[in-house]
Amino acid sequence: MTYQRKIRAGLCVTLVFLSSIGFAGTPPASPVATTAWKTGRQTGLPIPRFASVKSFKARMRVGPSTNYATKWIYIKPGLPMEIINEYGHWRQVRDDTGVTGWMHSALLSGARMAVVAPWLTKNAMLRMDPEATGAVVAELQPRVLLSLHSCSGSWCRVSVKGHSARGYIRQSKLWGAYPGEIFQ
Incomplete structure (x- = not known):
């Protein structure tokens, strides 16, 4: 006997929205298609690359410092983020809806998620x-x-x-x- 499971997203992704940016319903443009690969100034790792949210209550900020306002709070560890730039201990990231901001590197993991x-x-x-x-x-x-x-x-x-x-x-x-x- 075979059966199929339908797995719903509602239990898997939770975000707290603190900005007026929405999702347009189409995939965000990938910088891979438009930009040559480069390496990060701090890590020497490829830019862009994927990482994931490491901690519960990870703040995405408007700029690369705790002095900048919080744009989003991600409360689901494991969410994939695309790192598109580096500045000191800060990483400019993009989420699956196309929202960009800055997260401290301690909030991100190299574990591959999707x-x-x-x-x-x-x-x-x-x-x-x-x-x-x-x-x-x-x-x-x-x-x-x-x-x-x-x-x-x-x-x-x-x-x-x-x-x-x-x-x-x-x-x-x-x-x-x-x-x-x-x-x-």
Whole structure:
């Protein structure tokens, strides 16, 4: 007997909104498509790159200092953030809705996480094997939080944060891995 699980995003992503910036419903532009890769002045790591929120109550600020106003408070550890610039211990980040701001590096982790693409209009299929004909393990709603284990450039091996579901999902259905990016 086979069955499919539908995993909802509502339990997986929680934000406190402190700004008037909204989500337009389309994926934010990736700087990878428009900018050559560079390295961060402080870390020497590639810019842009993905990281994730490490702590509960992580503040995104308007500028790179605690003297700047808080723009957002993220209360869900593991949310993916794209680091787009560095300044001292501060990282300019972009979230999956396109909102940008600054976070202290202590609030971020190098652990790779992703969310099912928020711009999708249909659920994404989590499959047993990395192929379109692989058995469906679960249907994932947009914004479901995932741990990324590896990506082949077209498929990523993932597990659903807080659930036992694991398998493969098309890389194009994620925000947290660049198109064509390969990593183990």
